[in-house]
Every structure is written in structure tokens, then in C-alpha cells.
Amino acid sequence: MQPRRPLLAGNWKMHGLTASGTELGKIIAGATGLKADVLVCPPFTLIARFAEAARHSPVMIGGQDCHAEPFGAHTGDIAAEMLADAGAKAVILGHSERRVDHGETDAEVCAKTRAAWRAGLIAIVCVGESRAEREGGLTREVVGRQLAGSLPQGAAAARLVIAYEPVWAIGTGLTPTPADIAEVHDFIRRLLETRFPGEGAAMRILYGGSVKPANARELLTVPGVDGALVGGASLKAEDFLAIGAVYR
Numbered sequence: 001m002q003p004r005r006p007l008l009a010g011n012w013k014m015h016g017l018t019a020s021g022t023e024l025g026k027i028i029a030g031a032t033g034l035k036a037d038v039l040v041c042p043p044f045t046l047i048a049r050f051a052e053a054a055r056h057s058p059v060m061i062g063g064q065d066c067h068a069e070p071f072g073a074h075t076g077d078i079a080a081e082m083l084a085d086a087g088a089k090a091v092i093l094g095h096s097e098r099r100v101d102h103g104e105t106d107a108e109v110c111a112k113t114r115a116a117w118r119a120g121l122i123a124i125v126c127v128g129e130s131r132a133e134r135e136g137g138l139t140r141e142v143v144g145r146q147l148a149g150s151l152p153q154g155a156a157a158a159r160l161v162i163a164y165e166p167v168w169a170i171g172t173g174l175t176p177t178p179a180d181i182a183e184v185h186d187f188i189r190r191l192l193e194t195r196f197p198g199e200g201a202a203m204r205i206l207y208g209g210s211v212k213p214a215n216a217r218e219l220l221t222v223p224g225v226d227g228a229l230v231g232g233a234s235l236k237a238e239d240f241l242a243i244g245a246v247y248r
Contacts, residue, residue, distance in 0.1 A: 004204050006036035006220075007161060007227035008244050009124060010234025011064065011092055011208075016042045024050055026237030028057045036227060036247040040234065041092055044078055051087020062090035062124070065098060068111035070118070080112075080119035090122035092229070094150050096167045106149025114152050117159050124161045124229065125150050126208070127188075131168035139166075140187055147191055155195075157202035162188060163229040169209030171231060178222045181207055185224035213242035220246045 010027075012020075024040060031038045041062040042050050051061040067077040083091055093116065094109035109125060116123040127146040129139045143164070151160070164184055169175050176184075185205050192200030207219055208229030220228055220243075233239040 002202070004202060004226045006247055007039060007204050007206060008034070008036050008240075008247065009039040009062070009090075009092075009161075009163075009206065009227065009229045010041060010240055011095070011229055011231050012040070012042045012235060013064070013097070013231065014043060015235055016046050018046075018049070020046065020235075021049065021053060023235065023237045024053055024059075027240055028054055028059050030237060030241040031058045031244065034058070034244050034247045036244065038244065039090055041090070044086075047083065047088050048086040055087075060089040061087055062092065062122075063088045064092050064095070066091050066093070066112055066115055066119075066121075068108070068115045070115070080115040080121055084119040084121055088121060090124055090161075091116050092124045092126065092163075094146070095126045096128055096165060096170060100167070106146055109150040110152050113150065113160075117152075122159050122161060124163055124206070126163045126165050126229070128165040128167050128170075128209070134166065134168060139184060143184060143188065144191060147188065151195070155199060155203070157199050157204070161204045161206060162192070163206040163208050164188060165208035165229060171210065173210050175210050175215060175219065178218060181219065181222045182224055185222070189224060211243060213239055216243040217246050 039060045063083040066080040070079050070081050093112045098104045113123045127143050129142040133142050204226035206227045206229045207225045211228045211230045212233045
């Protein structure tokens with residue numbers, strides 16, 4: 001099996017205006033030479049503009065969510081086909097902020113993942129436990145249930161990435177220990193290999209949750225970690241590229 005190529009993905013969440021193209025330009029300039037794929041997921045309003053700016057560069061542009069249907073009376077939603085039409089190559093699905101703030105279920109994430117594949121997008125499916133679940137010893141139960149319910153049959157490494165994001169570590173400055181991360185990533189890997197023989201071993205598993213320049217090397221060199229889904233630190237090119245420097 002070929003070594004899994006790392007993926008450095010930036011989730012800009014609800015940040016970014018037209019002027020943010022300056023930061024994208026810096027990311028594009030600094031991404032050359034990284035031994036990793038690089039993805040920036042800005043708000044919907046910037047996808048087409050960013051995709052045009054990143055054309056013929058090593059940086060891909062992605063979305064942060066999509067609807068399960070290709071079109072219809074769904075005010076305020078966006079179809080996976082619309083993302084692809086705007087130039088997106090991937091989409092983040094099932095992020096904890098969507099699961100908690102919008103009440104998204106595993107079944108809904110599964111339907112959105114099918115939609116992403118229908119539109120030719122890479123689906124980055126997020127899983128992770130809350131602090132109460134972690135302290136209650138339920139990490140494996142929660143992550144296993146989310147994976148079982150959120151991933152459709154027929155998954156392939158070329159179109160599916162898993163992001164393990166412990167909810168209690170997102171934006172809090174708290175992070176699991178390298179040993180904790182290695183344990184969960186190994187657990188996820190074994191579930192993927194069992195469910196998707198021949199593909200599960202090649203699927204990338206990212207770590208997300210307060211990844212920043214100061215801890216990037218420690219977190220991203222943990223065995224079984226195939227890259228990072230970065231939140232706040234991806235908004236500034238200097239910080240995002242400092243994290244990416246792990247892959248130089």
C-alpha cells in the first residue's frame with residue numbers, strides 16, 4: 001500500500017470577507033513544496049473567488065456543509081453540486097458545531113456524504129466526543145456510533161477523509177495527550193478496515209481541536225495521524241503555514 005499523503009485542511013468557519021483573499025494568496029505562495037495536500041474551506045460567499053485564485057496552485061478550496069438534495073425549496077441551504085460548480089473540491093460534514101448547534105444526526109451526515117460523492121467532492125466527515133463523554137469513558141462508544149451512522153456503504157479512500165475532533169478540544173486550548181490521540185485514531189482505523197476492506201487502510205484520518213503552531217509537531221507526528229483539520233489558526237497564513245511546516 002502506498003503511504004497515505006497527509007492533508008492539511010483549514011476550516012474558516014464564519015470568518016472571512018473579500019479582503020481575506022490576501023491571506024489565501026500567502027497560503028498559496030507558502031504551500032509550494034509541502035509534502036501534503038492543502039485545503040482551505042472559507043464561507044460560501046468566498047468559494048468561487050478563492051477557487052479562481054487557487055487555480056493551478058497546490059491549494060484546494062472546499063465548503064463547510066451541504067444539503068443532501070441536489071436542488072429544491074431549501075432556503076438558506078447549498079447543494080453539493082453548487083459547491084462543485086463554484087470550484088470546491090471537498091466539503092466538511094458533521095462538524096461538532098453542526099451536530100450541536102443545528103442538531104444534525106448521523107443519518108443526516110450520512111445523506112450529506114452521499115450528496116458530496118454524487119457531486120464529485122471529497123467528504124471530510126467529523127466525529128468526536130464531548131468532555132462529559134470523555135470523562136465517562138464513552139469515547140469509543142460515541143466515535144464508533146458516529147462512524148457507523150455517518151458513513152455510507154461504498155466508501156473509498158479517494159473520496160472520504162475522517163476528522164477526529166474531540167468536541168472539548170475545539171477552540172478551548174485543551175488537547176488530548178498524544179497517547180490519547182493515537183488510541184482513538186487506531187480505534188477508528190480498525191473500524192474502517194473492518195467495514196471497508198481494501199479501502200479502510202488507505203483512508204486518511206485527521207486530528208482537529210486546538211491545533212496551532214506551538215503544538216503542531218507534537219500532534220501531527222502521532223502515529224496514525226494523517227494531517228489536521230485546523231480552525232482558528234488557519235485564518236492567518238503565517239500560523240497555518242507554520243503548522244504545515246511539519247510536512248516540509
